[in-house]
Amino acid sequence: MYIPATEFTPLSALAGGVMIGLAAVWFLLSSGRIAGVSGIVSGLIPPFSPGVGVNLAFVAGLAISPIAYSVFPGGTPEQTMSSNLWLLGAAGMLVGFGSRLGSGCTSGHGVCGIARLSWRSIIATITFVATAMATVYVTRHMIGG
Amino acid sequence: MQILSALIAGFVLGLGLLVSQMTNPAKVLNFLDVAGIWDPSLLLVIGGAVVTTLVGFQLLKKRSAPLFADVFHLPTKTEIDYRLLVGAALFGVGWGLGGLCPGPAVTSILIANLGIVVFIAAMIFGMWIERQITN
Numbered sequence: 194m195y196i197p198a199t200e201f202t203p204l205s206a207l208a209g210g211v212m213i214g215l216a217a218v219w220f221l222l223s224s225g226r227i228a229g230v231s232g233i234v235s236g237l238i239p240p241f242s243p244g245v246g247v248n249l250a251f252v253a254g255l256a257i258s259p260i261a262y263s264v265f266p267g268g269t270p271e272q273t274m275s276s277n278l279w280l281l282g283a284a285g286m287l288v289g290f291g292s293r294l295g296s297g298c299t300s301g302h303g304v305c306g307i308a309r310l311s312w313r314s315i316i317a318t319i320t321f322v323a324t325a326m327a328t329v330y331v332t333r334h335m336i337g338g
Numbered sequence: 339m340q341i342l343s344a345l346i347a348g349f350v351l352g353l354g355l356l357v358s359q360m361t362n363p364a365k366v367l368n369f370l371d372v373a374g375i376w377d378p379s380l381l382l383v384i385g386g387a388v389v390t391t392l393v394g395f396q397l398l399k400k401r402s403a404p405l406f407a408d409v410f411h412l413p414t415k416t417e418i419d420y421r422l423l424v425g426a427a428l429f430g431v432g433w434g435l436g437g438l439c440p441g442p443a444v445t446s447i448l449i450a451n452l453g454i455v456v457f458i459a460a461m462i463f464g465m466w467i468e469r470q471i472t473n
Contacts, residue, residue, distance in 0.1 A: 196368075196371075196374065196375065197364040197368075198368070198375050199359075199362070199364055199365045199368045199375075199377045199379075200377070201377055201378060201379055202358075202359065202379050203379065203382055205357055205358055205359065205379075206358050206359075206379040206380070206381075206382035206383045206386070207382045207383075207385070207386040208357055208358070208386070209353075209354045209355065209356070209357035209358020209359070209360065209383055209386070210354065210358055210382060210383040210384065210385060210386025210387040210388075210390070211354070211386045211387070211390045212350055212351075212353055212354030212357060212358075213351055213354035213355065213358070213383070213386070213387040213390075214354075214386065214387040214388070214389070214390025214391040214394065215350055215354075215390060215394070216347050216348075216349075216350035216351035216354060217347075217351070217387070217390075217391045217394070218390065218391055218394030218395065218398070219343070219346065219347050219350065220343070220344065220347035221395065221398055221404065222394075222398055222401075222404060222405060223339075223340070223343035223344075223346075223347070223404060223405045223406050223407075224340050224343060224344055224347070224404055224406060224407050225403070225404030225407040225408075225409060225410040225411050226407075226410075226411050227411070227412065227413065228347060228351060230351075230439075230440040230441040230444060231440045231465070234444060234461070234462070234465070235462075235465040235469070238462060238465060238466055238469070246340075246341050247340050247341060247344040248344075250340075250341045250342070250344035250345040250348065251344040251345070251347060251348035252348060252444055253345055253348065254344065254345040254346060254347060254348025254349035254350075254351070254352060255348040255349070255351060255352040255441070255444045255445045256348075256352070256444060256445065256447050256448050257349060257352075257448070258348070258349050258350075258351075258352025258353045258355075258356060258445055259356060259361075259445065259446070259448060259449045260448070261349070261353065262352075262353060262356045262357075268356075270356050270359075270361050270362065270446070270449065271359065271362050272361065272362050272363065272364075272446065272449075272451070272454075273362060273363065273364035274362075274363035274364065274436070274437060274438070274451075274453055274454075275363070275436065275437075276453060278452065278453060278456045280435055280436065281436050281438075281453045281454075281456050281457045281460070282456050282457070282459075282460040283432070283435060283460070284432045284433075284435035284436030284438065284457060284460070285432065285438075285443075285456065285457040285458065285459065285460025285461040285463075285464060286432070286460045286461070286463060286467075287428050287429065287431050287432025287435065287464065288429055288432035288433060288436070288438070288439060288443075288457075288461050288464065289432075289440075289460065289461035289462060289463065289464025289465040289466075289467075289468070290425075290428060290464035290465065290467055290468045291424075291426065291427070291428030291429030291430070291431070291432060291464075292425065292429045292439075292440060292465070293425070293464075293465045293468040293469065293472075294421050294424060294425030294428065294468050294472075295421065295422050295423075295424070295425020295426040295428075295429055296413070296415070296421070296422065296425065298429060298439050298440050298441070299433070299439040299440075299441065300351070300439075300440070300441050302426070303384060304384065304387045304388055304391055305391060305395075306413075307384075307388050307392075308387075308388050308391035308392040308394075308395055309395060309412070309413075310392075311413065311416075312416065312418065313413075313415060313416065313417075313418060313422055316418055316422070316423070316426075317422055317423075317425075317426040318426075320423055320426035320427050320430060321426040321427065321429045321430030321433060322370075322430065323430065324426075324427045324428075324429075324430030324431050324434065325370050325430040325431070325433040325434035326370045326371075326372055326434065327430075327434070328370075328430065328431045328433075328434025328435055329367055329370040329371050329374075329434045330371075330372075330373055332434070332435065333367075333371055333373075333374055334373055334374065
């Protein structure tokens with residue numbers, strides 16, 4: 194199988210990480226809520242809970258960000274991914290189901306939860322990084338290798 | 339004001355994901371591929387995000403209320419139950435299969451190829467199934 198190589202990009206990784214953190218702090222300061230994308234997206238599925246306008250605005254902000262990003266030089270986001278729609282469909286179902294059952298995803302548990310020093314989030318993050326690494330090991334080195 | 343500030347929060351989060359290239363599934367999968375061509379960038383993304391958030395959240399602790407809402411809504415659960423563990427484990431398998439999680443997927447929706455659209459549709463369906471089972 195073809196595995197695209199990517200370069201280690203420490204500066205842009207740190208800069209982007211700090212921006213992610215600032216977004217989370219701003220959302221808590223302004224709206225009093227945790228910036229967990231899986232929870233925000235699931236709030237857009239009817240029947241709606243209160244705060245659906247805030248959820249919709251947050252998602253709209255995410256969706257328009259590539260337009261602003263594209264103004265900068267080199268601002269065309271690179272995306273290399275599988276073209277297997279069955280695999281992406283299965284991945285999406287697992288991500289959607291698992292993030293709601295486990296009450297969070299990379300943003301809610303991985304960033305905000307760890308920053309709140311929540312044991313639930315620390316254990317959830319260790320768990321999903323471990324199963325994700327195991328999945329990549331199986332797909333790249335056992336099946337695809 | 340709540341709507342505008344949520345728009346800004348989503349916008350800055352999306353820019354952060356774009357700048358750090360977490361919107362590129364190949365980069366995420368290469369981080370997860372510790373036995374292969376490991377790319378440690380994601381470690382610095384999470385590190386930068388967690389440290390910034392930790393400092394910010396500590397500063398916010400002194401406030402009694404947010405700027406544009408009545409109260410802070412923070413998770414109160416502390417129990418490590420099977421839902422948390424099974425949910426996180428399944429989430430990780432999906433993340434490892436596609437290299438996509440909810441934030442980067444939604445950020446990519448307007449610049450997306452068909453694969454991202456299928457992923458998001460399936461993700462919403464997965465969330466809906468979870469709600470049917472849990473209720």
